[in-house]
Amino acid sequence: MLIVDSELCIGCGVCEESCAFGAIEVVDGCAVVGDACTLCGACVESCEVEALEIDGGEKSIQADFESWQGVWVYCEFRAGTLAPVSLELLGAGRRLADARGVSLSAVLIGADTGDTAQRLIGHGADRVYRIDDSALAYFTDESYGAVLTDLIKTHKPEIVLAGATAIGRSFIPGVANSLGAGLTADCTQLDIRADDGALLQTRPAFGGNIMATIVCLSSRPQMCTVRHKVMKELEFDSSHQGEIVDVTPDPVLLQSKVRVLESVISEQDNVNIQESDILVAGGRGMDNAKGFELIRELADSIDAAVAASRAVVDAGWIAYPHQVGQTGKTVAPKLYIACGISGAIQHVAGMQSSETIVAINRDENAPIFDIADFGIVGDMYEIIPMLITKIEGQRGS
Amino acid sequence: MKIIVCVKQVPDAKDVRLDPETNTLAREGVQSIMNPYDQHALEEAVRLKEQLGGEVTVLSMGPPQAVDVLRQAISCGADRGVLVSDRAFAGADTWATSYTLAKAVHKIGDFDLILCGKQAIDGDTAQVGPGLAIQLDIPFVTCIQKVREVDDKGLVLERMMDDGYDVVAVSYPALLTVVKDLNEPRIPSLKGKMKAKKAEFEIFSAEDVGADSTCIGLAGSPTQVVNVFPPPPRGKRAVLTGTVEEQIEQLVEKLAVYL
Numbered sequence A: 001m002l003i004v005d006s007e008l009c010i011g012c013g014v015c016e017e018s019c020a021f022g023a024i025e026v027v028d029g030c031a032v033v034g035d036a037c038t039l040c041g042a043c044v045e046s047c048e049v050e051a052l053e054i055d056g057g058e059k060s061i062q063a064d065f066e067s068w069q070g071v072w073v074y075c076e077f078r079a080g081t082l083a084p085v086s087l088e089l090l091g092a093g094r095r096l097a098d099a100r101g102v103s104l105s106a107v108l109i110g111a112d113t114g115d116t117a118q119r120l121i122g123h124g125a126d127r128v129y130r131i132d133d134s135a136l137a138y139f140t141d142e143s144y145g146a147v148l149t150d151l152i153k154t155h156k157p158e159i160v161l162a163g164a165t166a167i168g169r170s171f172i173p174g175v176a177n178s179l180g181a182g183l184t185a186d187c188t189q190l191d192i193r194a195d196d197g198a199l200l201q202t203r204p205a206f207g208g209n210i211m212a213t214i215v216c217l218s219s220r221p222q223m224c225t226v227r228h229k230v231m232k233e234l235e236f237d238s239s240h241q242g243e244i245v246d247v248t249p250d251p252v253l254l255q256s257k258v259r260v261l262e263s264v265i266s267e268q269d270n271v272n273i274q275e276s277d278i279l280v281a282g283g284r285g286m287d288n289a290k291g292f293e294l295i296r297e298l299a300d301s302i303d304a305a306v307a308a309s310r311a312v313v314d315a316g317w318i319a320y321p322h323q324v325g326q327t328g329k330t331v332a333p334k335l336y337i338a339c340g341i342s343g344a345i346q347h348v349a350g351m352q353s354s355e356t357i358v359a360i361n362r363d364e365n366a367p368i369f370d371i372a373d374f375g376i377v378g379d380m381y382e383i384i385p386m387l388i389t390k391i392e393g394q395r396g397s
Numbered sequence B: 001m002k003i004i005v006c007v008k009q010v011p012d013a014k015d016v017r018l019d020p021e022t023n024t025l026a027r028e029g030v031q032s033i034m035n036p037y038d039q040h041a042l043e044e045a046v047r048l049k050e051q052l053g054g055e056v057t058v059l060s061m062g063p064p065q066a067v068d069v070l071r072q073a074i075s076c077g078a079d080r081g082v083l084v085s086d087r088a089f090a091g092a093d094t095w096a097t098s099y100t101l102a103k104a105v106h107k108i109g110d111f112d113l114i115l116c117g118k119q120a121i122d123g124d125t126a127q128v129g130p131g132l133a134i135q136l137d138i139p140f141v142t143c144i145q146k147v148r149e150v151d152d153k154g155l156v157l158e159r160m161m162d163d164g165y166d167v168v169a170v171s172y173p174a175l176l177t178v179v180k181d182l183n184e185p186r187i188p189s190l191k192g193k194m195k196a197k198k199a200e201f202e203i204f205s206a207e208d209v210g211a212d213s214t215c216i217g218l219a220g221s222p223t224q225v226v227n228v229f230p231p232p233p234r235g236k237r238a239v240l241t242g243t244v245e246e247q248i249e250q251l252v253e254k255l256a257v258y259l
C-alpha cells in the first residue's frame, strides 16, 4: 500500500505530476491515492517532505536463501553461432562475480557446439556447463527451459544473466516463473549494492522515458535479461583457466510439445538491426519503395544496416524486423541517421538511447530535431546523394 | 473453440513524457488505451472464432476503469469480458500478475487457446505470457507473426526470431504471444459498438479466484522497484547551417569517428 502521512504532506502536488498512472490527486491540501496505483514508487522519490511511503507487508525470505552462490551467464547458441551478447554478458558477469567474490559460470545449450566452451573460458568464464545434444539442435522453450531450470535447481547460482534476444526473452521468463524467481527484462545497467550484495538491475521503462532500478530481496536466483551492446566484453585471454562440465540431460527434459518443423534464416531479415553499430533509418519522407533505395545506398556507403519507421514497414517497403520503435525493435547503435522520419514518440521510444543521432528532414519543426545531435533541414533527394559522394570521397582518401 | 485473450490497459505513449524542466513525468491528459499488441491478439482470436466457431473471452487485471478495454474488445468481436480487480493486486510484478491471471483462467473454465500480446508498452517486459503458460502448465510459443494452418486439434505457426523465423506446430491447449505483423486489427462495427454499450462484465476479486495472499500484489512479487529516475539528458539539438553543401561538409567532419 502507498501510505500518505497527512501530517507531513503539504499538498504541493509534485507527486501528482510524477505519477504516470494518474493515481494521485491532491484533495483539500493532501495527497489521495486512487485505484490505479501500481506502487512503482515514482512519487515516493519525488516527495521532498517524505510524506509518502510504500508498505509492502513482510515478504517471507526463501528458506535456503543463503545457499545460492555464484554468477551464471546463459550463452545463446543457435545454428552454429554464438550470440554476440553472450560475450558481453560474460564481461558483465565477471565484474559482478569479482564484486561478490564468487565464480562465474557459463551455460551453453545446443548441438555441435565445437570449441565454443573453450572460447567462453577465454572470455572470462571459470566454468562452462555444456549441454550438447542433437535433441537440442532446434530451440524450443520447453526443452531449453527444462534443461536450464534443472541446472539452476541443482547448482543454485545467486545471479543468472541472459541476453534480451528473441530467444532469451522467450524462454527465460518461463524459467524464472517456474523457479519463483524475480526477473527483470531488458536491463541496461547492473551493479552490486555494497551493503547487502543485492543485484541492482536498471532498465528503461515507458519507451525510455524513465529509468527504474529493481532488486530481488526475498528470493534467489536474481535473474535478468540484458540488452545487446550495453555491456563490455573482455578481450579473449587464452591463459584464463576454466573447467568444462559436460552435462547429460535426463531425456524427459528434452521433450517438447511444440515441434519445430523448419527454421528459416532469412536473407533479408538476417541483419539484426540491434547488433549494428550504425543504422540508417528511412521514413515515409522517402515517398516510395524506389525512393527507399537511396537509404540502402547510403547504408552501403558506410557499412550500416537499414532500419525504418513503422510507416515504411506498413507501406511494405521493408520487412517488419527492420522496424524501430515501440511496436518494433529497440536499438542503441553508435550512430543513427534518421532520414525523412518525423520523430513520432513511438519511433523515438525505440532509438533515443543511440549514442549520436543525425536527422535529415525538410520540415524544420519535425520533432526528430529535438533529439538529434546534428540536423540538416532540406530535401533528402538532394542531400543523400551528395552525402554519399562526400563519404565515399572521404573514405577513398 | 474457446479462446481467452489477455488484454492490458496502458497509458498512451504519446502522452507519457518527461517534463524537461522538472524532470518529472508529465501526465496531463494521459489517455488509457488497450495495449497495442493485445489488439492484434484479440483480432486473431476473433478471426479464429469466425473460422472455427466458438467463444472469445477477454481477461484483464487492473483497476476498475480497466473495464474500458474490455468494452472496446466486445466492440471488436469478443463475447465475454472478465476483470480481475482488487486493491490487494497493486504493485504486482510479472510473477504475481501471471499467478493472478492463472487463477482467473481456472475460474473462467475450459479453454483451448490463450492469446497475449508480445509485451505491454508500459513495462515492455514480455514476461507475463510465458509466465502464465508456466503457471497453467501448458506449452507456449512467443512472437507469432503468422498462423499458417489451424484446425480443431492445433496450429502451425511462424514465430519471429532474430535471424528469420521458425515454423512450429502445437496442439491445444497452448498459449501464444503475438507481434504486430500478424494481422490488421478491425475498426469496431456499429453493431459491435451497440453490443459493447450493453455488455456487462464479471469482476473477480482476489478471494473470488482463490488467490493466496502471499502470492499477489507487492508481497507476492519477487522484484521490487527501488528507484525511478529520468534517463541522462541528451545534448542540445544542433541544426546545422549554411548551404546544403556546407552542412554536409560539417556533418561528415563531425561523423568522422564513425566512418
Ligand SMILES: Cc1cc2nc3c(=O)[nH]c(=O)nc-3n(C[C@H](O)[C@H](O)[C@H](O)COP(=O)(O)OP(=O)(O)OC[C@H]3O[C@@H](n4cnc5c(N)ncnc54)[C@H](O)[C@@H]3O)c2cc1C
Pocket (backbone or CB within 6 Å): A282, A283, A284, A285, A286, A287, A308, A309, A310, A311, A312, A323, A324, A325, A326, A327, A328, A329, A339, A340, A341, A342, A343, A344, A345, A346, A347, A350, A360, A361, A362, A363, A366, A378, A379, A380, A381, B036
Ligand atoms: C500504437 C502505435 C504504435 C506505433 N509504433 C511505432 C513504432 O514502433 N515505430 C514507428 O516508427 N512508428 C510507430 N507508430 C507510428 C508513429 O506514430 C508514426 O506514425 C510513424 O513513426 C511515422 O513514420 P514516419 O516518420 O516515417 O512518417 P511521417 O510522420 O509521415 O514523417 C515523414 C517525414 O518526412 C519528411 N519528408 C517528407 N519528404 C521529405 C523529403 N523529400 N526530404 C526530407 N524530408 C522529407 C516530412 O517532413 C516528415 O517529417 C506507432 C503508432 C501507434 C498508434
Ligand SMILES: Nc1ncnc2c1ncn2[C@@H]1O[C@H](COP(=O)(O)O)[C@@H](O)[C@H]1O
Pocket (backbone or CB within 6 Å): B006, B007, B008, B035, B037, B038, B059, B060, B061, B062, B094, B097, B101, B115, B116, B117, B118, B119, B120, B121, B123, B124, B125, B126, B127, B128, B129
Ligand atoms: N494486467 C494484465 N491483465 C491482462 N493481461 C496482461 C496484464 N499484464 C500483462 N498482460 C498480458 O501479457 C502480455 C505481456 O505483458 P508484459 O509481460 O507486461 O509485457 C500483454 O500483452 C498482455 O496480453
